Amino acid sequence: MLKRAATALRTAMDTALRPLDLTVPQYSCLEVLSQRPGLSNAELARAVFVTRQSMNLVLRGLQDRGLVTRPATAPQGRALPSTLTPAGRAQLHAASIVVKTVEKRMLEPFSVTHQDRLLHDLAACAEALANEK
DSSP, X not given: XXXXXXHHHHHHHHHHHGGGTOOHHHHHHHHHHHHXXXXXXXXXXXXXXXXXXXXXXXXXXXXXXXXXXOOSSOSSSSOOOOEEOHHHHHXXXXXXXXXXXXXXXXXXXXXXXXXXXXXXXXXXXXXXXXXXX
């Protein structure tokens, strides 16, 4: 059932983000960069749960649209730190509104108490797997 819920959420987010010309990985990338500017391709890939090759395509697309900027050469090593542009921040703001609408729709069947319980239960599931030896 968790997989089914995740698939339904992904489909709803894809549909909601389409008018903004964003995919879920692109939105996720913008969200992560807003919280942690300067991440490399590999760090972003891990945070967004895509391969480095996929993240390279995501970043290139966002950069071509002027939403993300990366230096032409690495300031140190080989990693190219990415940051949001003002246009990227504006696009993220618009995307966050539609994603919040999807989240609200998903949680509509639950009372506030049940929403808190769901959050607690999902956190417990994640914790149980994280602590697995």
